[in-house]
Amino acid sequence: MTIDLQLDSRVLIQGVDNPLALAAIGRMQTYGTKIVGVVSAGQGEQKLGDLPVFDLVSEAQASLGPIETSLIFVPAYRVLDAALEAIAAGIPQLIVITRGVPPLDTIRLLRQARITNTLILGSGSAGIIIPDRLLLGIYQPQLFSPGKVAIISRNQSLTAEIASELNQANLGQSIVIHIGSDPLVGSSCRLWLEWLQSDPLTEAIVLVGDICWDSEAATAAYLLAQQGKPVVAYLAGIHASTPHPLTDAAIVLSHTLSKPIYHSDTIQQRLETYKRAKIPVAKKIGQIPQLVKKSVGR
Amino acid sequence: MDLLEYQAKELFADVGIPVLPSQRIDRPGDLKALRIPYPVVLKSQVSVGNRGKAGGIRFVENTIDAIAAARTIFNLPILGEYPHVLLAEAKYNTSQEFYLAIVIDRLACRPVLLGSTDGGMNVNTILDRIHQVVVYEEFSSFYARQLALKMGLKGEIMLAVSEIIEKMYLLMRAQDLDLVEINPLGVDRDGAVMALDGKISVNHYAVGRHPNLQPWQMVDVARNRLGTLSPLFNEVGNIGILCSGNGLALAMLDGIAQGGGQVGQCIVVDPACSEEIQIALDRIGVNVNGGERTNSPPIDVLLVNFVGSEIDSCQQVMQYLARDPQMTIIWRVLEPDLDRLEGFLPLSIKLVTNFDRAIAQTLKLAKP
Numbered sequence: 001m002t003i004d005l006q007l008d009s010r011v012l013i014q015g016v017d018n019p020l021a022l023a024a025i026g027r028m029q030t031y032g033t034k035i036v037g038v039v040s041a042g043q044g045e046q047k048l049g050d051l052p053v054f055d056l057v058s059e060a061q062a063s064l065g066p067i068e069t070s071l072i073f074v075p076a077y078r079v080l081d082a083a084l085e086a087i088a089a090g091i092p093q094l095i096v097i098t099r100g101v102p103p104l105d106t107i108r109l110l111r112q113a114r115i116t117n118t119l120i121l122g123s124g125s126a127g128i129i130i131p132d133r134l135l136l137g138i139y140q141p142q143l144f145s146p147g148k149v150a151i152i153s154r155n156q157s158l159t160a161e162i163a164s165e166l167n168q169a170n171l172g173q174s175i176v177i178h179i180g181s182d183p184l185v186g187s188s189c190r191l192w193l194e195w196l197q198s199d200p201l202t203e204a205i206v207l208v209g210d211i212c213w214d215s216e217a218a219t220a221a222y223l224l225a226q227q228g229k230p231v232v233a234y235l236a237g238i239h240a241s242t243p244h245p246l247t248d249a250a251i252v253l254s255h256t257l258s259k260p261i262y263h264s265d266t267i268q269q270r271l272e273t274y275k276r277a278k279i280p281v282a283k284k285i286g287q288i289p290q291l292v293k294k295s296v297g298r
Numbered sequence: 299m300d301l302l303e304y305q306a307k308e309l310f311a312d313v314g315i316p317v318l319p320s321q322r323i324d325r326p327g328d329l330k331a332l333r334i335p336y337p338v339v340l341k342s343q344v345s346v347g348n349r350g351k352a353g354g355i356r357f358v359e360n361t362i363d364a365i366a367a368a369r370t371i372f373n374l375p376i377l378g379e380y381p382h383v384l385l386a387e388a389k390y391n392t393s394q395e396f397y398l399a400i401v402i403d404r405l406a407c408r409p410v411l412l413g414s415t416d417g418g419m420n421v422n423t424i425l426d427r428i429h430q431v432v433v434y435e436e437f438s439s440f441y442a443r444q445l446a447l448k449m450g451l452k453g454e455i456m457l458a459v460s461e462i463i464e465k466m467y468l469l470m471r472a473q474d475l476d477l478v479e480i481n482p483l484g485v486d487r488d489g490a491v492m493a494l495d496g497k498i499s500v501n502h503y504a505v506g507r508h509p510n511l512q513p514w515q516m517v518d519v520a521r522n523r524l525g526t527l528s529p530l531f532n533e534v535g536n537i538g539i540l541c542s543g544n545g546l547a548l549a550m551l552d553g554i555a556q557g558g559g560q561v562g563q564c565i566v567v568d569p570a571c572s573e574e575i576q577i578a579l580d581r582i583g584v585n586v587n588g589g590e591r592t593n594s595p596p597i598d599v600l601l602v603n604f605v606g607s608e609i610d611s612c613q614q615v616m617q618y619l620a621r622d623p624q625m626t627i628i629w630r631v632l633e634p635d636l637d638r639l640e641g642f643l644p645l646s647i648k649l650v651t652n653f654d655r656a657i658a659q660t661l662k663l664a665k666p
Contacts, residue, residue: 076503077506077507100503101503102474102501102503102504102507103402103474103476103501103503103504104402104409104470104471104474104501104504106407107402107407107408107409110407111435111436139606140606140608142634143605143606143632154545155543155544155545155546156543156545156606157541157542157543157545157546157603157605157606157607158543158545158546158549159606160605160606160632161546161549161603161605161606161653164605164632164633164653165653168633168652182503183404184402184404184407185407208545209545210544210545210548210549211548236545236546236548236549236552237545237548237549237551237552238552239551239552239555239556283556284552284553284556284654285549285653285654286652286653286654
């Protein structure tokens, strides 16, 4: 699977029924994202602004030529179908903006994506932004400024907060990747951590999550700790929370199962994983810029 | 959404998983029309576990005993939850009890089959002796047989158990379940199997496409949505939090906790949804209808953070807040948005352009 974030990457939009999609299309076009068309079943041969609308992804492709990325905005129960349609048409990367996709749909989608080597970001992803260069998704670009720190996040609202903190410290962002807020997501923190190692714009990486996040991020960071670029983590909810009550076998089992490698299902264990990987965990949001500066030796 | 035992058993029966003859009891008097021969078991239908140890399960031999036992169970809270329904069920003699479950592994993004020949009440024994099979590709019966064999079963009982697992899987897929569990699966001396107790969680995203399950959706949806963070705060606190995301809420709860403050209400809403906003503000104690206050609000200071949301919806929320000039409000705002919000500003709202500073100010104002 390759990740293609070329600035002239050609983008398709699937589903324009909700106002979120329309607002995002406008913002992306203003930012220079090359949106080539829209797929909305039943509205084929119409126009959305200056964009051609098609009934099928395959029709869009026949008419527009190769498409690198599709942004999926269809309602949650239609995400599986829309994504399978895009995969069948050979689109290599999909960003699923829609939230609340049923897990069994995601499992089926990811099974197909593995076969075809398709990159899936989300579901429930706000997308990707490379400040001043590329906007793919629903982020508001004015929240970000160009810089050298990559953010990999599970929380859209927290990301805005942390970007603001980095902006105020004149660090900015090289790229912001929201891997999705749904319980099951496609591309993992690990995949993006690996990709960032060779991203020329990125000098340091901030991992943003909360205590509800799987230990995937901690585990991935641990495994990759030796690879080079410094990582700083922030985990919301450490002090305020009560631990999830592990009252019966089912909850215990699913908790245990979700973390097969280090069983770090308690916060303390996760913090321990970061510690062993020598990855600093910010105690407050305001501490993140300072830890980033320290980690890159400034 | 967690189903109650009798609901789970209805779904089991639909897919051919054997369950005992049973009858739903809505009030003790229903036992006079019991269609199952005595002795029977009366089981409290609550969503929490450990009801056996708490006295929520009783064996009865006749109608008089049954009615008395039913009265007792209806009046017995289990971890604070009173049953609305009991299940009367035939008695079953088991020689063995197995544990079977299917869950979704979030990290592997795959379903996992779980089984143990040590089922029953002892969670630790189950955990110690659990076997698992990950369903890597499209499900097929062999995955079920793999689990049954791993559990150490052979011959007829291996086939009987794998057939149950297969039916559990089909049920999970058909109804979009997060969890389907049979514990225990009773095995009698002839090797016949019976689902004696069951637990099913329906995925909350998927409930909308299963009209058959919706009558069972007992939780008040609106309350549930606003209450997702309810276990995370101390209800006696005098600080309110209103924000647009769970992560943001947790970060603010952290900040308040670190500074020694106490949060009374923490509500996550979509600022663009005015209906949600009104419910949330009402819960926090903001007098959204304006006019004279009749009671003093439980919250002294409200910390608002809609960073990353559309400014238009923020302005809308400010207009609601302006109706109650007595509530002190700290509003976290991004520097670039400052100009666009200041014009809307009621006197009771103080704008702060930094996350940690907003928390510090809230803590300071909330000090008695």
